[in-house]
Each structure stands twice: as structure tokens, then as C-alpha cells.
Amino acid sequence: MTPNPGRRIAIGMALLVALSGCGAQLATPAGEASAGAEAAAEVEKAIGLVEAPALASYLDEIGQRLVTSSPDVRRDIEYQFLIVDMPEPNAFALPGGKVYVSRGLLALLNGEDELANAVAHEIAHVSARHHLKTAMQQTPFVPVRLATGLAAGVLELAMLPLGGLAAPIRPIESGVALLGAAPGALYLASYSRGQESEADELGQKFAAAAGWDPAAMSRVMEALTRDQRLHGSDPNRQSFFATHPSTPDREQRTRQRAAGLTRGDPPAFARDRAHFIAALDGLLVGDSAKGGVVDGNQFLHADLDFQIAFPGGWKVENGANNVSAIPADAKPDSAAPFATLGIAAEGDDPEAVAKALLAKSRFEPDRAVVPVSLGALHAARVEGRDRSTRTVYRATVNWIAYHGLVFQVIAAAPENDYAKYRARLAGVAESFRPLAQANRARVVEARLRLVESRRGETLAALLERKPGAWKLPAAAAANGLPEGTVFDAARPVKNALWERYPRD
Template identity: 30%
Template sequence: MRATVTSHTLQVTRHTSQITSALMAGAWLLMATGCATNPATGKRELMLVSESQEIQMGREADADVRKTMGVYDDAAWQKYVTDVGMRLARASHRPNLPWKFTVVDEPAVNAFALPGGFIYITRGILPYLRDEAELAAVLGHEVGHVDARHGASQASKQIVAGVGIALGGVLAPKYKTAFGLAGGGLGLLFLKYGREDELEADRLGTGYAASAGWDPAGMPGLLDTLAKIDEVGGSSRGVPNWALTHPPAADRVQKVQESVSAAKAASPGGTARNRPQLEERLAGVVFGDSREKGMVRGREFVHPVMRFALTFPQGWEISNSDDAVTAQPTGDANATIILQAGAPSGNLQQTADASMLKAGFQRVDGSSRTINGLPFFIGTYQGVIEKNRATAEAGFVRLNGRDDVFRILGVAPEAQFSNVRPAADATIESFRELSQSEANAIQNRRIEFVTVRNGDTWVSIAAAGGNVVKPTTLAIINGEAPASQPRPGSRVRTVR
């Protein structure tokens, strides 16, 4: 949950719908002549999106990505990623696009591209890169998607199908749409390409990397790390992780090896790994959630910038995105607890009723209370979600000195709500204001390097860092198997 954003919905939908309307108006005319030669592959394919329209889509969405996700505040990393990315872009089939490379301030392990040359890598993936060749691999893969016009091609197919540019919501757990959380625009950002597109982007990316001087074997190394992340669960907070937006990494390794061999044959000078160049920049990189967006620490969500904390139920999976914090029980239980911040519309009761009515819920009970020294309005609401009756317990609270109103609500199907209500009530009643000293004590976790001593294990190194990450995670960010042990005398990455 970002501290500086009160209206969180990406505006990509507005931009793309305008472009889609213009395209569909002439679609039938274009279908007769709408085939074009793909600049990266040489194949003839349906293409109703011109290059200028492709760039327009990307440029307008880029502004929203930067506003909503945030740009990672590290000028050295931004320059480094841009320098590597531009070398790859110059080796591509479309070097004259307005290429832009950005590290976004998101903890999930991912990278993605917008049409027209706008490439993003999350800060969350940086600690998992073993060397510069792997950075070139992940950026080259995304350059490949843009170069082969995969996004524009899918948009063209959807226009012909009469559905416009599909903007799905891979971030949205159940109930998100009903309660106004962002998701529409993210479908463009995290479009899940088909397997052939992914393999083609792998092939193009390895070729660009080798041509620009890097060892193309960085790609299978990266995929091996991503497969390990998939195996142990990965990071699913914020932006969708790689596993949600790309095919399983392990499935691609064999095909990528073929691409690596071809790239090495075509560019035998591509041998650079440059591990020291990457690692010298890693120390101090923020790992996991940040102070600015709030942090999940065990069951508790703390936001030192907005100065509040609350505790979610034991065993629930907590997800922190830009527009909300959500928690859902593990297993098949059908319930969600959502925390959001928004502008008031009157006093707390009026704000609560108006907000819930907008989501299609009517109040059946409620009262004003004081909890942990803060004014609350807590109400029970009933409505319909996806043709099913649902009940919500909602608490609305305002912190001292802030205009924002925080909404904490637990929602479940009507028949199951009695089982969920105690958890929702406990979460609402746990909401409290942090003192300034408490807020100041909550700092970002960062990458550090330590030398392994005799007898050290990943467990002991994790414990020395305060157990802020799992031992398996430490193994993976060091390029090792989760069941392995660190080598005495080696310099390894840790998180503190």
C-alpha cells in the first residue's frame, strides 16, 4: 500500500480503450491489408496496430506504471540497467524505438515489457541475479517480446475477435473487483504470452545478449534460479511474480539450451559474465517490502510512513499491493480480509455506507466505537458478488492528523460468514497507530555480504541476520540449491 497514492487505479484502461476504438473503427478495412512482416522473425502475420500506435500505447501506460508502482530510488542501479538494456536494444531488430529501461520499486521477482520499447525490471529480482549475463538475459527476453511485437500481435487478434484489447486482472483475488481495487490496466502490463512467444523471446534475447558481448548461458542460469523460486513458493506480493506471467521456468530450459548453442555459434565473442560488476552494486539493495509501501512481518502489516499497524489471522496468506493489503486463508476457504485507504465522503458512518453501497452492499447493523484510542465505525453489510450472496464486516477508521480513511473489511459467502466474522473482528480491532519512535525503528531490509565461517549453514546465516528471510531463500539468492550448504571462506549474500 503506497503512502502517497489515494486513487490507485491504473489509467491504462482509458488509454487503451481510446486506441482500441480507433483501431476497431477501421478494422474491417485493415483486415484486407492488415498483414505485416514481423521485423524480428521475418514472418507474415496479422497486425492491425501500427508502430506509432504501439509506441503511443506504451508511452501512456509507462507514465501510469511509474506513478503507481514507483521507480526504485537508486540512480546507480537505474543507470546500470539502462546501460545494459540499451546495448541489447542496439543489437535488436528495432534499435530506433524509444527504448526506456526502468527498475520499479516492487518486491516481487519479475520483469515485463510494454509495447513500443518500455522495459521494466523489479528491484525484487535483482538479488537473485548471479551476474551481469543474467541481467542481460532477463532484459534481453523482454526486448525480444517488444522486438517481435508480441503485445501488438495479441492486441490485433483480440480486435479482430471483437473484444478489444483484453485487460485482465491477474493480481485480483476474489472480491477485489467488487471493492474497487485496481486490476484493469494490469492486464496490459502482465499479459501472459503463449508458449511459442515465450520461447521466441528466449531465442531472440539470447541472440541479442551474445551479439552484445555477454555469455548467452546467462538465460538457462536465470531459468534455473527461477525454477528454484517456483519450487519453494517464491514472492507473490505486489506485482505478480515470474511464475504467474511466464511459463514454468523448468519447462523452458531444454529449448533455451538450443538457443544458447545457436547464439554462441553466431556470436563466439559473447563470453562476458561480469559477476563483480553486478555484485558491487547489490550491497544495500532493498529486499522485500519497503517502508514506503508498508511491510508484512509475520502476521502483522506495518506502515512506518503512514504510522499504523494491524494483525491478520494466523495462517492467512497476506499480499501487499499498491492499492490494498489482502489476506486469504490457506486451503479452500472462501474469504478475504482487505485493507484500503481512501478519501472520506462525510463522517465515518457516511463514508462507510457510501463506500459499501458503491460495492453493492447495504448496511444491516453498525455503530461508532473507540478502539485503541481511534474513532471507528463498524458495520455489517450484505450484498451480492458474482450472483452469490455475501456478507461483510467493515471497520472504517481515521488516524489522528490524516485525511485518509482506512477501510478494513472481511467478506465471505453469506453461509460461511459466521466462521469468518471472529477473524475479521480481531483484525479490525488490532488496527493501531504507531508512535514516531516505533515507526523510526522499522527500517528496510537490505542485501549485505558476509564471509562464511567453518560450521556456518544457511540456517545459521539466516539467524545471524535476524531470520528476516528463510534459509532456502538465502541459498537461492546465492545461486545454490535449497538443500546445499555454504562453503567456508566464500563471500555470500545475506539479508539484514
């Protein structure tokens, strides 16, 4: 799997690219291709693609059949179908014909007909030129969202490595972003209800013409609805229905429309459910451990061989380029204390890195950078303040040399509260050390595995027999089953089982 720093994009959302005059640019095939290529580069840099050649080939086979089976599909562009490394169930299309399906959506679906309908829906958005219509109505941009209530100069110091030093940061991959969306997270705008309705109608026609059951679109909607209910109003999760306007009768309308459509001959490569879900075996579920894992108040990174602890009772989040923590009871838009860890540069000279970064920052050091030792590790430290916002922040910043990288730890609080938090903030950098052997076993990730049910066994009993990351509601939704299911015969059931990282 490639890195997964990107966040929560829902099926059918239109990517808005950071281009001036984007609407006009999309009006020509050449301009559309150029805008799409730029957007694709952002997607693949910020989110990444799943490295699963057989599954990717299968998805492309489905997509290409959809494109060639209906005369209503646009043919003036080249379509590509890719699996994006996102844990949420979603899919989206870019100008120029690139269609992305998330691994989260694949894990949620239970048949080839469902996948074909989801892909056909995205092809419909491209064929109907919804990107152009959306771009003409909205200001396109790819924003960087930062935690609210934090001083700008301190954040500037934290964010500087994300610019010119982007390449050295790459090893940490899904490291630490300030709370909220990860830096560089892609902004995707919602289609209108009218565009969604048109894409539903066209997509079902495309699916039927290619030989798949158009009624499966209603099952896709049902699966997404169940997933949405499971996650409630998570503010960090761009849900399907928050950005993809729906109506109460949408599932019913898709079923009724399907009844009036004539299906073409099924594709020669068509798979039944058992073979479809078998193709998903081993798919990563949830966040990847490749970018490290949060374990209570600790952050553990197996590949980079380190661990660090944040204050107890703080909320720790693992984002795109840094790990951050704030008190769990911090109020939105308040001036809260925080601590972040990131990678500042490659090398073994923390003092030189510190001086170079400080020269570019509005952060006001009390005095010059001083060399310090954190256990056996060589480090550099500076204390100072940020006066750039109404709330003045004080911060201690440590740069730590370890295994050819210089890590940066910022621990800060509003100046009036700094004395109260000083000891806890100082403990963050002091806790940085090589990954303890006992903690290596705690670096795990969930992967989709097929578990054979037993006749007369309930779904709940199966999960007790083979426990994993999914509780009963999530396992039921992933398998398209009622929570009270009793199996009348043995059958393969999708489960998300914890596995140690890295795998042998």
C-alpha cells in the same frame, strides 16, 4: 523505493493493454508508441519503479549498448531500460521499446553477462514485433480480480474508494487488496513457444555482438528454474514458466547456440562478478515495509502509525490498496467470512465519508450511519446486508478518522453464519489503534547485503553466522551455488538481511 502494489510478472511476458483495436494500433510506429506509453503508465502506477539512480543508469548503459551493437535490432523506436519494483525475478518489454527488469531478477543474477542476456531477450521480443502478433491473437485487457465467493454489493462498497478517491489512498501504498491479485493488477499474456525460441536466438546474437557471453543465457534459465522450484505452485505468483512457455532442452539449446556465436569487443564499462553484485548492495528483497507489514494476525504500518488485528487463524494478505483476511481453511470459490481495511478518503469526518460511499453502493444498511468511538478515535458505523448474489452477506462497516485520513474497515460473513463470526468480526475495527512502540521494532524488510565468506566455511554455516530472510536453498539459488558449497577462499556472498524500517 516507490510503492510495490503490483504482483508477479515473469520475464518475457507481453503486456496486453486495455485498448480497443489494440492489434491494429500496434501495426504502426506511432500507434505502437501510443500503446506503449499507455501501458507504461499502468506499470508505473500499479507497480512503481525502483529509485536507485546509479543502478538504473548502469542498466540503461547495458541496454543502449545492446541496441546499438547489432544491425538486427529495430531502430525506429526509442528504447528505455527501467527497474521495476517487483520482488519476483522477471523482466518484460512494452510496445514502443520500454524494457523493465525487476529488482527480484537483479537480486537473482550473478554477473553482467547474465543481465545483458536477459535484457537482450526482451529487446528481441520488441524487434520481432511479438507484441503485435500476440495482440492480434488474444483479447487485450487489464482486469481487476477480486476474491471469489464474496457478495458483489459488499465488494462494491469496498472497491468504491479505488475509483474516484484513488489519490487519497496513495499514502497506504501497498495496503490491502482483497485476496487474489491486487485491484488494478496488470494482466500479461504468454508468448508462444515459437516466439520464445526466436527471442532466445535473437537475444543471444544481440548479446554476443555487444561483447557479452551469449552462453550466460543458459545460466539465466538455470537461475529462474531454481527459483521456480523454490516457490512451487504458488497461485499468487505468475511464474516464469507458467506464462513463458519453455521446453526441457531450452538450457541445452542456448548453450549450443552460444558456441557458434562470435563475441564482439567487451564494453569499456564491463564489471566482473564482484563489482556487479556490489552494485546490488542495499537492494530491497521481497516486499517493502513502506506499505506496512503482516506480523502474524496483525497488520503494522510505521509511516501511517497504526496497527490492526484480524481474527487468529485467518490468512492476512497485504495487497495494493487494502489489507484483507479470510479463514485459513476457507475453500476456493466458497462464501467465506472476510475482513478488509482500506483508506476511504482524506479528512476527519467519517460520517460524511460513510454517507457519500453508501449513496453509491448497492449495500443495504439496516438503519442510518451512527457515530461511535473506538477508544479515543472518532468513527462512524453501519450494519446491513447484500442481496446481490445467491449468498446473502451481512456486514458491519466502520469508518475511522485518524491522522487526517478516514480508514474503512469492512467485516462480513454469509448471513446464515454471521452470528457465529460476529464477535470476531467486531474485534477487527475495535483493534485499530496507534502503532505500539514495541511493534515498531517488528516493522522490518530484507535488503541484499554482501557478506564475506571465510575459507573452509560452508554456505550453511555462513547463513547461521549471518541469518536473514533467505534459507539455504534460496541463498544458494541467489548466488548460483550448490547448497553444499564449501568456500575455498574468502569471497562476497549475497544475503538478504532483515533491517528495521524506516532506516535511520
